[in-house]
Amino acid sequence: MKQEAIQLRIIDALSDVAESDWNPLLASDSGPFLKYAFLNALEKTGCVGGNTGWQVAHLLVEDSNSGLLGAMPLYLKQHSYGEFVFDWAWAQAYEQNGMPYYPKALSAIPFTPVRGPRLLVSPHADKGVIQEILVSGLKTLVTQNGLSSAHVLFPENDELGVLKQQGFMLRDSVQFHWHNEGYQDFEQYLANLTMKRRKNIRRERAAVESHQISYRHIPGEIAVASDWNFFYRCYENTYIEHRSSPYLTEDCIQLLGSSMPENFHLIIATQNERPIASSLLVVDKPNATAYGRYWGAI
Structure with a gap:
């Protein structure tokens, strides 16, 4: 060239x-x-x-x-x-x-x-x-x-x-990434932890169940406008509670959901059939990777 x-x-x-x-x-x-x-x-x-x-x-x-x-x-x-x-x-x-x-x-x-x-x-x-x-x-x-x-x-x-x-200086940072070491289910993952950690995690999960909280998993391909709207209310509230402003707008979330739905997975928590919280995963299916990016509750 x-x-x-x-x-x-x-x-x-x-x-x-x-x-x-x-x-x-x-x-x-x-x-x-x-x-x-x-x-x-x-x-x-x-x-x-x-x-x-x-x-x-x-x-x-x-x-x-x-x-x-x-x-x-x-x-x-x-x-x-x-x-x-x-x-x-x-x-x-x-x-x-x-x-x-x-x-x-x-x-x-x-x-x-x-x-x-x-x-x-x-x-x-x-x-x-x-x-x-x-x-x-x-x-x-x-x-x-x-x-x-x-x-x-x-x-x-x-x-x-x-x-x-070309003269750039390197700046180091630390991130923690979780890798699935071939676990077939959550119980198999727990089996690799110490007894104390297993006990604590199970107690936390039991506490959630005692409040009759359930979850809906919604792949981006089937999420509808009302799902994205509820998620945004939760996401926005996270910033409001910290006296800040969200980086993303609801229009952006709606557009992302329609333009690249294959890369998103919504989780909506409900209690007594009322939605109370939500999180949004960005998923990279070809590389078997999920990014937990946004979440919140109302």
Whole structure:
């Protein structure tokens, strides 16, 4: 691939790219959060963009015919909310030295601390070349616009090399992931725990049953508008009780439920046939992975 045949472009809306061009950049294990439907829903319903402090600035690598060779989900941030990586101390240090920390460049999935690729490359392009161009383009964006810094959150391990080579510092964090070690049911899982832990868990579950609480499992494909509406009331209430505002709007939840239902699973708790709580799992069926993302009660 000739270097002169490649060009960089920044777009302020994912809708400037066709879904049929974006999704082929995603490997089979990229997960649901990088899907066009997910990122576009955030933009279309105003969860990012506008006055949210998440200015959309996705970075594209294209050939001379405007064919998409690579991309980086990218935002110019006016704050550090919704990242789940806390850099307030850096912002304070900048302020104490009379320098602006915001805006900063951020490659991440908004409101989603899930690891995944950030340097997206077409399977028909040279991966190493495109990754280097994306990172170099990010650095140029920072320099030309006088931004304080660039951050790439929760990238894949195989992307760390090109980031380090271009001068990025690594920032370590800790997450806890549960893996099913071949358990056929919950009792088999409990059998691997200590007696004390088994006893405590069984007591907690019995307490729930004593309150006559039952659960409805609703795959996204069969969830209806009223299910999504009730879930959102629970989700919103979680933020209200903590004197905060939800990141996602009800329009966003409804749109996600209709545009990528295969990636969602609702659980609604009921007591005396009255719904009282709900949680939403994001599911990646091909990779047998579930993400417990949102929950709440009324």
